[in-house]
Amino acid sequence: MRSRASTFLLSTFRGKDNEEPRRPNSKDITTEGHEEPGPEKFVIALLGPSGVGKSSFIAHATGQNVKIGHLLSSCTDTIDIFEKRRSDGKVIVFVDTPGYDLADKNPNRVLNLLTQWLKSQSANGVRVNLNAILFFHRITDNRMPVATQSHINRFEKLVGKRGAPKRILLITTMWDEVEHHTGESREEQLSREFWKKFLDGGSSIRRFWRSGTSAWEILNPLVGGVSNDGFPLPSVLDNVFQEELEDELELDADQALSTMEQIYHEQQRLLEKLQAVVQLPNGKQTDVLKEVLAEEKKVSGKLGSLLHRLKRQNHRWFHLRHTD
Template identity: 35%
Template structure:
């Protein structure tokens, strides 16, 4: 009897749209659903077992982006140290989304930093919710934009776009295309093979740059609110503006705190210049300014 072959498939960052959020059927609207890395096993008759791994998405309702990255990194590192490689990585995007929002672009940027070019052939960029899109011409135009712009570097590196048609047949067609030997992703190489800390990895640096952009935007918004409050004669409106300013200042402090945790000391930056480098490289995407 042949031994059971296990295929690990990571469904990373989201289940529906690449933004890490799923539609909640309750009255609360959109909110994060997956809170931890979860594994689901499926045994097939052909002595093959699939392990599907669902991860929390960024822009989570309850946890910071750094906490989410730490959680995913810890899982990836543990599996890699146990000689487990991913058979595939599935990134999903709703075809009903009429634009690439800032959060989707941000997640795609971290995704490329996490995967790296060596694992690109194991990546499936899956468009979902085709059954919800009534205007076929419009949805095909969105696919064209994704493939020729936002996803092009990933596709050029070997990733493939697949369409999920909301059926088990469609799902298994995507899964079967990922059969075969697994591949280490860039984040695993950096954490294990070259012994970097999370904040020193490409994904950690990418997240830190996103925090820096967010910090700049928050400072600019606070400055505009201060000027607007000074110019207003309406006491009630001034009160509202000041309340919003206080809220943003609290968010600003959170951003500072997250950046501090990702900061790389000067001495470590020097060491990294001369240390061993991973074989994989980040796939640089052509994204709008986030």
């Protein structure tokens, strides 16, 4: 079944030069026939934790009314697509990804979601190259969040040695909420401790000042200075994700086996209790039976949760084996 994320870019993002920037939707989908080549597109993925300013950046860059997320909530639970046509006719496609710091948004899932979206567009006959990545970070953070560091490490592992850093911009946000000297000190620390490998590889840091002018000061050199060939993120990530997902599934299988053994032993203990009930006086049998039934209900709940997990794992195995 086609995912929601795979439907957003099936159209060629057509629009007249004087047309207001718009967000593509499912009504734009075309699944039959062939269309004439559309305008040249430059696809940019935006990564970062929730509330970091990705949606704000898109809103200022496109002029669209983009819902803004907050620290403890994300605008979406999937990928959203926005587009803006420049005066030279080139269409900038913004790929807004979920905040990876939420409980169900680990680095693997967000990057895998991006990869699967890119693959789905090619599968539907729309050639999509990922031309650049904007990696967002709040300059107001006085420490590097664990989720952010984990994401940086994973991303560095996946693309850091493949020439991709030149296509990655490290965007710091919320400069108007911090003393300038404090922000500069944190930016220096980021450069020295957390982003050094990216910067050594050709990445650069940019400051976003929450305005359309600031957004396009960041975008214009990037769009004009990077080849439209894109870097092969799907092919880079596919093998890594498959290996990591198989390891993750194997670990989950071990945990499931351990849970099954625990449930088995609990059921054996309850059976022994039931066998002992017949040896008790009639007055005590009722109380013990109530106790056993209460414990059995808890064990049944564990078993139900385990079966649900195994069903989900089976679905993930199927997806893993049928994505190519």
